[in-house]
Amino acid sequence: MNFNNFRKVLLISIFLCLTTSCATVNSNIDNLQTIGVDINKATRFVNAIEYMNVIEMKDSTAAHLPGDLSKVIVSGDSIFILDIFKDQGLYVYDKVGHMLSSYNKMGSGPDEFISLSDFNITPNEIILLDPTSDGQLIILDRKCNFLRRENSETNANHFYIDSKNNGLWFDRGNVAYSKNKDKLVYYSGSKRDAMLKIPDELENITFASSHSFARLTSDSILYLPPADKTIYLCGREGVVPIYDLDFKGKWPKLSNKGKNEHPLKIMRRIAKNKKVNALDILSDGKNIILTFNCADKYYILELDSYSSQTRLFYLSEKEHEEMGNVLEFTNGEIYFGIPGKIVKVMLK
Numbered sequence: 001m002n003f004n005n006f007r008k009v010l011l012i013s014i015f016l017c018l019t020t021s022c023a024t025v026n027s028n029i030d031n032l033q034t035i036g037v038d039i040n041k042a043t044r045f046v047n048a049i050e051y052m053n054v055i056e057m058k059d060s061t062a063a064h065l066p067g068d069l070s071k072v073i074v075s076g077d078s079i080f081i082l083d084i085f086k087d088q089g090l091y092v093y094d095k096v097g098h099m100l101s102s103y104n105k106m107g108s109g110p111d112e113f114i115s116l117s118d119f120n121i122t123p124n125e126i127i128l129l130d131p132t133s134d135g136q137l138i139i140l141d142r143k144c145n146f147l148r149r150e151n152s153e154t155n156a157n158h159f160y161i162d163s164k165n166n167g168l169w170f171d172r173g174n175v176a177y178s179k180n181k182d183k184l185v186y187y188s189g190s191k192r193d194a195m196l197k198i199p200d201e202l203e204n205i206t207f208a209s210s211h212s213f214a215r216l217t218s219d220s221i222l223y224l225p226p227a228d229k230t231i232y233l234c235g236r237e238g239v240v241p242i243y244d245l246d247f248k249g250k251w252p253k254l255s256n257k258g259k260n261e262h263p264l265k266i267m268r269r270i271a272k273n274k275k276v277n278a279l280d281i282l283s284d285g286k287n288i289i290l291t292f293n294c295a296d297k298y299y300i301l302e303l304d305s306y307s308s309q310t311r312l313f314y315l316s317e318k319e320h321e322e323m324g325n326v327l328e329f330t331n332g333e334i335y336f337g338i339p340g341k342i343v344k345v346m347l348k
Helices: 003-020 263-274 316-325
Strands: 033-036 047-055 071-075 078-083 089-094 099-103 118-121 124-127 135-142 145-150 158-162 167-171 183-188 189-198 213-217 220-223 231-234 238-246 277-283 287-294 297-304 308-313 325-330 333-338 341-347
Touching: 033 316, 047 277, 071 325, 071 333, 078 118, 118 158, 124 158, 158 213, 183 231, 189 238, 238 287, 263 277, 277 325, 287 325, 297 316, 308 316, 316 333
Parallel strands: 033 238
Antiparallel strands: 047 341, 071 078, 078 089, 089 099, 118 124, 124 135, 135 145, 158 167, 167 183, 183 189, 213 220, 220 231, 231 238, 277 287, 287 297, 297 308, 325 333, 333 341
C-alpha cells in the first residue's frame, strides 16, 4: 500500500465518522494490510550492512553522564539522548561524541523534574514529559536552559508534536486505574479529543517502550499502541488502522480482564514462553523500522511504506549486547546505542 492509498483510507474513515457520528477511529477498514513476520526466515543483520560508523561518547568533566540510552533524536549536528532509568536527564552531544549541554535538575522545584518518560524537539525548543509532576511538560531551549512548564494529559507515557497543526498527541498506554479509559488523545489548543479507547482485555497492561509514535509525513503520524501489534495512521481528523503484524504464532495472548496481574509478571512470562516482546517503531519518512525481542535474538523488520516490501534481520545475543537497541532512524541511517557508544549503520 503506497502513501496515496494511506491518504485515501484516512479520508474515507474521516468522512464516515463525520457523516455517521461514529467514534473517531474506524477499526473495520477493508484496506488493513497484514504484514507477515516469520522469524524463521530472518537473516543476519551484520551481513546486510553497507557501512558502519561508531561514535564514542567522549569522557566529560560533567557530574552527570547518560547510563541508559532510553531515547535518541538526531537533529542536524546534534545527538539528543534521554536517560530515564540511571542518571535521569537529557544530554546533548555533537556528531563526534563531545557533550554540548545537559539538563539533570531532579527535584520538586519549578525548573526541576520528578521523573522523565519522553521528549521531542522543535527548531527552537526541547520538550520533556514529566508524567508525575503537576506541570508535566518541561520546555527548554536548544542549549538545555529552562524556559517554562505547561500542563499536559495526565498519565501519559509518550507524546508527539504535530507542528504543522499546532497540536499534540499523547499516548496514555493502557493505564485504566481511574475512570479515564482513553488510550490515544489529541490536543488542538485547549480542545481535547479521545482518538482511541483502551480495550477491556488490555487494561493496565503497559510495557515500557522508547517509541509509540513515528512521523510518516509532515502531517501524518504512525502510532503503535503498547501491548499491540496493529499500527495506526494518525491525522488531525482521524485515526485509521493500516498494518496488522502477523508473527506466525509468536505473538503472546494478552488479557488482564479480571486478573489485575502486574505488567512485570506478564512480561517475564512472555519472555519465558519465547514470545515476541518489546515491540518498538521508528520511521525516516519512507521506510518503517520495527524492532522486537523473541527468545535469545533481537529482530529488526524493515517495511517500505510505499511498496509494503519487508526485510527481516536478527542480531544474536552477543551482537545485540555489543550494538544495543535501535534508537533512531533518519535519512536511511539506523542508530544503535549502549552507554558510551552510538553505532550508525546504513543497510545495502
